[in-house]
Amino acid sequence: MNAPYLQASGIEVSFGGLRALQDCGFTVDQGRITCLVGPNGAGKTTIFNVITGFLRPDSGSVSFRGKSLDGLKPQAIVDAGIARTFQNLRLFVDLTALDNVVVALPSQAGEEPVGAIFRPLHVAATQKRKRQEAMEILAHVGLEARAKDFVRNLSYGEQKLLTVARVLATGAELLLLDEPASGLSAGALDAVMALLRRLQADGKTLLVVEHNTRVVQQIADDVLFLHQGHLMAQGAPAEIISDPALAEIYFGGAI
Amino acid sequence: MDFLFSYIALAEIYVLLSLSTNLLVGIAGIFSVSQAAVFGVGAYIVAWFLMNNVLGFVPAFLIAAAGCVVLNILLTLPALRVSGDYFVVTSFGIQLLATAVFTNWTTGTGGANGLPGIPPPDLFGKALESTGQIVTLCSAAMVLSCVAFWLVMRAPFGRMLRAIREDELAVAAAGKNVLRAKVSAAALAGAFAGIAGGLYATFLSFVDPTSFDLDASILMLTMVVVGGARTLTGSIIGPFLLLALPQILTLIEIPTTIAAAARQLLYGVLLIAFMLFRPQGLAGEKL
Numbered sequence: 406m407n408a409p410y411l412q413a414s415g416i417e418v419s420f421g422g423l424r425a426l427q428d429c430g431f432t433v434d435q436g437r438i439t440c441l442v443g444p445n446g447a448g449k450t451t452i453f454n455v456i457t458g459f460l461r462p463d464s465g466s467v468s469f470r471g472k473s474l475d476g477l478k479p480q481a482i483v484d485a486g487i488a489r490t491f492q493n494l495r496l497f498v499d500l501t502a503l504d505n506v507v508v509a510l511p512s513q514a515g516e517e518p519v520g521a522i523f524r525p526l527h528v529a530a531t532q533k534r535k536r537q538e539a540m541e542i543l544a545h546v547g548l549e550a551r552a553k554d555f556v557r558n559l560s561y562g563e564q565k566l567l568t569v570a571r572v573l574a575t576g577a578e579l580l581l582l583d584e585p586a587s588g589l590s591a592g593a594l595d596a597v598m599a600l601l602r603r604l605q606a607d608g609k610t611l612l613v614v615e616h617n618t619r620v621v622q623q624i625a626d627d628v629l630f631l632h633q634g635h636l637m638a639q640g641a642p643a644e645i646i647s648d649p650a651l652a653e654i655y656f657g658g659a660i
Numbered sequence: 661m662d663f664l665f666s667y668i669a670l671a672e673i674y675v676l677l678s679l680s681t682n683l684l685v686g687i688a689g690i691f692s693v694s695q696a697a698v699f700g701v702g703a704y705i706v707a708w709f710l711m712n713n714v715l716g717f718v719p720a721f722l723i724a725a726a727g728c729v730v731l732n733i734l735l736t737l738p739a740l741r742v743s744g745d746y747f748v749v750t751s752f753g754i755q756l757l758a759t760a761v762f763t764n765w766t767t768g769t770g771g772a773n774g775l776p777g778i779p780p781p782d783l784f785g786k787a788l789e790s791t792g793q794i795v796t797l798c799s800a801a802m803v804l805s806c807v808a809f810w811l812v813m814r815a816p817f818g819r820m821l822r823a824i825r826e827d828e829l830a831v832a833a834a835g836k837n838v839l840r841a842k843v844s845a846a847a848l849a850g851a852f853a854g855i856a857g858g859l860y861a862t863f864l865s866f867v868d869p870t871s872f873d874l875d876a877s878i879l880m881l882t883m884v885v886v887g888g889a890r891t892l893t894g895s896i897i898g899p900f901l902l903l904a905l906p907q908i909l910t911l912i913e914i915p916t917t918i919a920a921a922a923r924q925l926l927y928g929v930l931l932i933a934f935m936l937f938r939p940q941g942l943a944g945e946k947l
Binding site: 457459478479480483484488489491495496497498499500504507508509511513514515516517518520521522525528532535571574575577 | 808811812815816817818819820822823826827829830831832833834835836837840841844845847848945
């Protein structure tokens, strides 16, 4: 039997007395859009931090394509093919939209001073290609017209698209998107959902934190329901959303 | 003429120091206030080799530059562990420690009396004795360093440093080696400061600890702020302007006893005024 595409098992994370993740385990299948849902504080962002190497779990392990990611630094995990966005965007606001994407393109000549000083022509030539590559990525997310604009002049929806462009630039095949649709107007929301489906069609696998049940229903192939740092349920979106016990947890006792 | 040449040579040396400070503080966001210490080590290394007739100018100069590369990496290492505010304090301590060593290690640095009579630089067996020749040497060093700075800034390395200054976590998430980039920035800044030190020692033929104290570090920061952070133009304008000011002050009738204090006062006022009213300096970006 093939090893699961992404597998987390027995993840435990505590922040002081708070147990953010407790025996958290799940698998993600290749080529699908998996939505990670759950109430605030369920540990959704924490599990992202564990998978991408920003947080070392107290115990448990993560493997990708059958290879363990345990103990790897964020850089090595991106090299392995997993990259993420952040809920609070973390864009480089003093750089242009294009430069935000170029920064994330892998292995560029002139990323260290010796090459930059002694091989300027080589650097300039590769930079031209890299800028072209970045333009294509911007076009793919629908931001090619804003390439030269500084991030601070982009709308919130455009900034969200730019975070997706930046994560695409890393060349990763598994994209972890932290609330790509939150806080967006209806129009921008449709643009993001269409983009996620395009990425899936391109062969990417997506693991998406999402609160909006409408979005989950429309884009998810699988849903992981996290509660108090533990996987409560896994299944098709319709099943999860119609489960009264889960709705009770998600929306509180009011319903 | 000699007076003008001296001003130009000194300003050119300070351009190198501004590039060093700009790279570290302005671009990489590593707020170091100990660049004068590195500058001093470069100057003392060259002075020592030349005065003891151990090596010629070129090898001594290269050793000083290499030594300052290593030194600046070591001094910047705490910045990789502690964040912004804490590093300023660490760096402040390093600067005070360096001044104490420069002042008290009399066998190596001549202590507070300094090292007088440093031989002039020699190139290919020929001593550069006239001020004109030294200006040419300093100009060449400045131009080469400015070109290096310009190339680095337009390369992916420069862009990555700017990104790191804004959000190093996001740079790491993009799969980049943040640590290596910071160490490289420190190395390059160290090279600039070491080269400046070597030129300074041979140009003045005298070094003493007052040139490498906290005031000197703050002067470099002032040059970057007034000239403008993160641009090459800013690092050139700053030194030429700030070193011209004391000359202008001499035109006003003030007693020589307070001239030095008046200069410090002016630099302080300029630093505060620019931070408050024009943080992007004359030709730069906001620090």
